[in-house]
Amino acid sequence: MRKRWAARRGSRRTAGDGPPPSASEEQLFGGRLLYDASWTRHDGDWFKLGARQSVAALPRLLGAAAGLAWRADRGAVLAVLAAELCRGAARAVGLLGVNAALAALLAGGTMDARLRSVIPIAVLLAAVAAVGAVCTAVSARFSEPLGPRVERLVRHSYLERSSRVEMVALEDHAFHRLLESAKLSAVSARRMVEQSVTVIGLLFSLAAMGGVLARLHWLLVLMLAVMVLPGMWATLTVARHRYESFHRWLQYDRAAGTVADLLTGTDAAAEVRVHDAGPFLLEHHRLMSEAEEAEQDRLARLTARLRITASSLTGLIAVATYGLLAGLLWSGALALAGAGTAVLAIRQGSTALENLVSRINVLHRESLHVADLRRFLAESARHLIRTGGGPLPRKVEAIRVRNLTFTYPGSPHPALHDVTLTVPTGRIVALVGENGSGKTTLAKLLCGLYLADTGSIHWDDVDAATADRAEIFARFALIQQDHVRWPMTAAVNVAISRTGHPVDERRLFSTAEDAGADFVDDLPHGWRTLLSRTFVRGVQLSGGQWQRLGIARGHYREADVLIVDEPTAALDAKAEEHTFNHIRAVADRGQTVVLITHRMASVQHADLVHVLHKGRLVESGTPHELLSDPDSRYRVLYDIQAAPFAHGPPRTGGRARRQESL
Numbered sequence: 001m002r003k004r005w006a007a008r009r010g011s012r013r014t015a016g017d018g019p020p021p022s023a024s025e026e027q028l029f030g031g032r033l034l035y036d037a038s039w040t041r042h043d044g045d046w047f048k049l050g051a052r053q054s055v056a057a058l059p060r061l062l063g064a065a066a067g068l069a070w071r072a073d074r075g076a077v078l079a080v081l082a083a084e085l086c087r088g089a090a091r092a093v094g095l096l097g098v099n100a101a102l103a104a105l106l107a108g109g110t111m112d113a114r115l116r117s118v119i120p121i122a123v124l125l126a127a128v129a130a131v132g133a134v135c136t137a138v139s140a141r142f143s144e145p146l147g148p149r150v151e152r153l154v155r156h157s158y159l160e161r162s163s164r165v166e167m168v169a170l171e172d173h174a175f176h177r178l179l180e181s182a183k184l185s186a187v188s189a190r191r192m193v194e195q196s197v198t199v200i201g202l203l204f205s206l207a208a209m210g211g212v213l214a215r216l217h218w219l220l221v222l223m224l225a226v227m228v229l230p231g232m233w234a235t236l237t238v239a240r241h242r243y244e245s246f247h248r249w250l251q252y253d254r255a256a257g258t259v260a261d262l263l264t265g266t267d268a269a270a271e272v273r274v275h276d277a278g279p280f281l282l283e284h285h286r287l288m289s290e291a292e293e294a295e296q297d298r299l300a301r302l303t304a305r306l307r308i309t310a311s312s313l314t315g316l317i318a319v320a321t322y323g324l325l326a327g328l329l330w331s332g333a334l335a336l337a338g339a340g341t342a343v344l345a346i347r348q349g350s351t352a353l354e355n356l357v358s359r360i361n362v363l364h365r366e367s368l369h370v371a372d373l374r375r376f377l378a379e380s381a382r383h384l385i386r387t388g389g390g391p392l393p394r395k396v397e398a399i400r401v402r403n404l405t406f407t408y409p410g411s412p413h414p415a416l417h418d419v420t421l422t423v424p425t426g427r428i429v430a431l432v433g434e435n436g437s438g439k440t441t442l443a444k445l446l447c448g449l450y451l452a453d454t455g456s457i458h459w460d461d462v463d464a465a466t467a468d469r470a471e472i473f474a475r476f477a478l479i480q481q482d483h484v485r486w487p488m489t490a491a492v493n494v495a496i497s498r499t500g501h502p503v504d505e506r507r508l509f510s511t512a513e514d515a516g517a518d519f520v521d522d523l524p525h526g527w528r529t530l531l532s533r534t535f536v537r538g539v540q541l542s543g544g545q546w547q548r549l550g551i552a553r554g555h556y557r558e559a560d561v562l563i564v565d566e567p568t569a570a571l572d573a574k575a576e577e578h579t580f581n582h583i584r585a586v587a588d589r590g591q592t593v594v595l596i597t598h599r600m601a602s603v604q605h606a607d608l609v610h611v612l613h614k615g616r617l618v619e620s621g622t623p624h625e626l627l628s629d630p631d632s633r634y635r636v637l638y639d640i641q642a643a644p645f646a647h648g649p650p651r652t653g654g655r656a657r658r659q660e661s662l
């Protein structure tokens, strides 16, 4: 075993495509968590953050943001566009007014006459400023609620899609990474819309200023454009590195978060304290956080380097621009008033351009996250649980499994291999076998959670592969081994198995009683008690109480087939007996029960037993038939469990005697 462990470690290292994993990655997670980011460089179409591509992509980005906003609120989009257009026009008129005022002030005549000629222009400038302010307010009024609305729509589509993909996709790490990266898309979509509003406003303003500058001299427009290039290059280069880093560190970051959650959550709280796992986890969290800090440090150094270079270049271009202005004045190509207006326009224009570049950069970065959502939606479309298909027969005699083989993605061995068996309806059918023999997997295939690689599951004559998956799900209820602890009220914890119907209190109370979950009546708020200590008014249940609620949930659904996976592990002996009696009763009323349990005494309740071993069916029969064969695997398992009770209750041992003598 040790040898194999060493060999595996070795092979992982040589196959790796970068530096070896850190101690925390290796020790806690068994290998590298950082992703190879080379794929981002090759995925040309959606990963382009160069200056040229960024500008070229601007119409597409604005179009995408407009599309998102349009879906959320058309009226608001139109109002914002109109307001921003009006603001841009006000800026242009304002600049022209300044130019006219300067010309009037610098013209000949007495100061009194010159000042008087400026008065109407000043009144016009005040009116234009007022219009600009109103436009700003109108734009804000309509654009501010747009972002949250877009966020809600995008998040809804993300969550809705996530809940409809096949289980195998959710368990696939590559798909999971996509799922994780698309998680940010809702916030990014909101930011995209917000940035787009600013970008549109800046574009209108720049068009106004460019128009005024062009009227003065075309070279000034060119210099204004050149002045912004270094900043644009630096900003976009930093953005590309940050985005690459985000993807590369995504899984690592999630792992560090998992360690932090273990330290703060309730699941591991007892072992963190009693087993003293806290300092161990804390140390690894520190190491992992430091590694992340080092990455942030690298990005900060890169950003500083690029910004210094860009600022130096911008400074040089600014000097050249003012030199050009002086040349134009000197040569008489520009009047003094025009030069004053040009200085104002260049100052305002370069600030607006710098702002525009950084906004485009944010827009682009956010659009990459929104593109993650598009990739997620496209990829998940291939993994959607198929809708449609034929109906299942209403009354079924038996579910027949034929030559079923199933391998989990990425697993070297099939979990089920060529399994053929029958589940007659209205009976209790037990699946028995050692750990990992494939019982739960078979149950999940039966209820349509996984699809077989080969072989089939027939409901009488209907192949389940051709049937509507939603209908297959509708025929099943689950009492799972790892029952879900819904952090909601006790009533929801039971009734959530039948959300398509209003809560039926009579059914709720009777299933709770049957499952031994009537302890809920004694909780502080009865069925409205919140079952999570991490929220206000929440209470904590015991393991067995949770299990009873899980059993009640399965029964509340009243489906045709009830899958019961190790239902009594946390129950006391009385509750266990009660549970099996109830399972027997529901089977007698016509419900099919697929029972998975290691308690051989409980299997005696079954009508039919299938024994699995390493993914293969090795025995089938009634409990009596299987017990009668002294060599059957079932008999062996049964005898092992029965041995301690073979001679009646254990005699009082030495320890008890010693205690007595004390």
Ligand SMILES: Nc1ncnc2c1ncn2[C@@H]1O[C@H](COP(=O)(O)OP(=O)(O)OP(=O)(O)O)[C@@H](O)[C@H]1O
Pocket (backbone or CB within 6 Å): 171, 408, 409, 411, 415, 433, 434, 435, 436, 437, 438, 439, 440, 441, 442
């Ligand atoms: N989601 C999964 N992804 C990959 N492999 C899995 C997954 N679930 C189970 N397996 C593997 O499939 C095999 C069968 O597992 P399964 O849970 O069906 O066994 P089981 O008989 O129910 O075991 P137990 O009695 O311990 O509950 C095991 O080798 C297990 O490691």
